[in-house]
Amino acid sequence: MSKFRRRTLTRLAAVQALFQNSARPDIQPIAPATFLTEANYLQENALKGLDKVFFSQLLTGATDNLDTLDSLIKNHLTPAWNFSRLDTVVRSILRLASFELLHFPNLPAPIIINEYLDVTGSFYGTEEEKKFINGVLNAIAKKVRN
Numbered sequence: 001m002s003k004f005r006r007r008t009l010t011r012l013a014a015v016q017a018l019f020q021n022s023a024r025p026d027i028q029p030i031a032p033a034t035f036l037t038e039a040n041y042l043q044e045n046a047l048k049g050l051d052k053v054f055f056s057q058l059l060t061g062a063t064d065n066l067d068t069l070d071s072l073i074k075n076h077l078t079p080a081w082n083f084s085r086l087d088t089v090v091r092s093i094l095r096l097a098s099f100e101l102l103h104f105p106n107l108p109a110p111i112i113i114n115e116y117l118d119v120t121g122s123f124y125g126t127e128e129e130k131k132f133i134n135g136v137l138n139a140i141a142k143k144v145r146n
Helices: 006-023 032-042 052-064 066-074 088-103 109-123 128-145
Strands: none
Touching (some): 006 109, 052 066, 088 109
């Protein structure tokens, strides 16, 4: 059984899938169902309890809106940060969280942000990435939710 809540697990899987798609832009993006089948096999059903519909909405929505999401993120980075130099996992987290902030207005922004901070902790052992992601997502939330 996973240590994550269902929605957190779903977001974690979406970050993994978007990362996989971003790491190989020269090939066709992996379909949500294909990713889940392969990931469950490789991770001994670790993703079995996730919300498949929500996962598909996140992965497909973020993939289909990359240009819009990237522009939004770039507009909320300080001059010291260059979007192209961001770690691919960080970009994936920011893209998915931004997609949710834009397209799931019924979900409170603080909950979305906190969920992605939990996901960030799964990939990074320090607070540095969490602080960075929190700052960017708070700025985006203020822009798109007001």
